[in-house]
Amino acid sequence: MMNAQAMPNVDEQTLLDIKGLKIWYRTTRGNAQAVDGVDLIIKRNEIFGLAGESGCGKTTLARGILGLTKLPGYIEAGEAIYYRQVSGSSTVGQDLLTLPPHEMRQMRWRNIAYVPQGAMNVLSPTLRIEKQILDAIYEHSDMSKEQARARMLECMEMVGLEPTVARMYPHELSGGMKQRVTIAAAISLKPGLIIADEPTTALDVNVQQVILQELKDIAASLGVTLIYVTHDMAVHAEMADRMGIMYSGLMVEVAPVIETFKEPLHPYTQGLIASIPAIGGDRSRMVGIPGNAPSPLAWPTGCRFHPRCPKAMEICRETVPPMLEVASGHYVACHLYPTPISGATPASGATPAPEELN
Numbered sequence: 001m002m003n004a005q006a007m008p009n010v011d012e013q014t015l016l017d018i019k020g021l022k023i024w025y026r027t028t029r030g031n032a033q034a035v036d037g038v039d040l041i042i043k044r045n046e047i048f049g050l051a052g053e054s055g056c057g058k059t060t061l062a063r064g065i066l067g068l069t070k071l072p073g074y075i076e077a078g079e080a081i082y083y084r085q086v087s088g089s090s091t092v093g094q095d096l097l098t099l100p101p102h103e104m105r106q107m108r109w110r111n112i113a114y115v116p117q118g119a120m121n122v123l124s125p126t127l128r129i130e131k132q133i134l135d136a137i138y139e140h141s142d143m144s145k146e147q148a149r150a151r152m153l154e155c156m157e158m159v160g161l162e163p164t165v166a167r168m169y170p171h172e173l174s175g176g177m178k179q180r181v182t183i184a185a186a187i188s189l190k191p192g193l194i195i196a197d198e199p200t201t202a203l204d205v206n207v208q209q210v211i212l213q214e215l216k217d218i219a220a221s222l223g224v225t226l227i228y229v230t231h232d233m234a235v236h237a238e239m240a241d242r243m244g245i246m247y248s249g250l251m252v253e254v255a256p257v258i259e260t261f262k263e264p265l266h267p268y269t270q271g272l273i274a275s276i277p278a279i280g281g282d283r284s285r286m287v288g289i290p291g292n293a294p295s296p297l298a299w300p301t302g303c304r305f306h307p308r309c310p311k312a313m314e315i316c317r318e319t320v321p322p323m324l325e326v327a328s329g330h331y332v333a334c335h336l337y338p339t340p341i342s343g344a345t346p347a348s349g350a351t352p353a354p355e356e357l358n
């Protein structure tokens with residue numbers, strides 16, 4: 001098997017181990033360093049929420065893991081080791097970033113499925129729903145026609161679609177139904193990991209609520225790990241077990257979702273949470289984050305958040321804060337928290353050392 005690796009430093013709960021991942025875009029004005037040194041471990045059977053403002057690199061990261069980085073984007077450095085069981089309890093890791101295209105195509109759908117941004121527009125308008133789902137099943141599995149059809153109908157039922165929908169064309173479906181079709185297709189081959197990138201953004205709030213709950217239930221019942229990408233912190237509060245906050249191409253805080261909301265440590269995370277509108281709450285207390293996100297063509301020195309940070313100190317302008325575990329399972333990259341708790345080690349999500357950025 002290509003790129004198979006032993007599993008020396010990750011525990012059995014590790015599904016995906018992203019190390020030092022940098023995804024850059026070549027532009028006429030230099031390299032846009034969209035993802036710039038992300039380390040992250042995704043565990044089996046969890047819902048991991050990936051958050052941050054538009055342009056922070058979260059979609060680039062999600063697509064990069066799936067081998068969908070397109071020119072002028074390219075992998076500058078790093079690994080994304082996916083661990084899967086091959087027989088019995090034996091597990092091998094494969095670096096998704098170095099798999100040949102035909103092997104990556106096999107991994108997609110079978111092992112890792114993607115529900116993309118704007119999923120409602122990815123369905124071909126000229127093909128019946130059944131053709132679109134069945135073609136994907138045939139291409140990525142060796143199921144017979146009967147097995148594939150049975151599996152399609154099973155998945156459609158799981159997302160609340162009547163069997164009659166299979167014979168319809170996309171224009172005959174509502175936005176919510178089209179979204180359900182993309183989810184049914186994503187789960188059709190029982191992948192170990194689904195990456196859903198803002199799948200409900202275009203839906204009205206009521207439909208969004210129903211689909212989020214369905215996605216959560218499906219992940220639990222199938223034992224699928226879900227990486228859910230959205231800037232919407234309220235959705236993360238509802239969906240995620242753990243979450244990671246990205247800012248300017250880096251992970252700045254990783255923690256269980258309850259801790260993220262109860263005790264956000266990074267000033268950027270605090271700003272994101274403070275800007276969530278509360279229904280019936282005191283709107284005068286809703287605070288935005290001042291300033292604009294910097295350009296990936298020229299990140300600020302030191303902590304990249306320092307030009308916008310209300311708590312910035314002198315050291316912040318010069319030195320990149322390392323990611324440290326400051327409480328059990330709670331990692332933050334900020335000079336306000338210079339000392340890890342006793343026995344804690346720098347997170348595997350560590351921000352690169354300053355010299356690595358130069």
Ligand code: SF4
Pocket residue numbers: 266267268303304305306307309310311312313316321333334335336
């Ligand atoms: Fe703010 Fe400094 Fe922490 Fe960055 S390192 S978030 S500038 S306090």
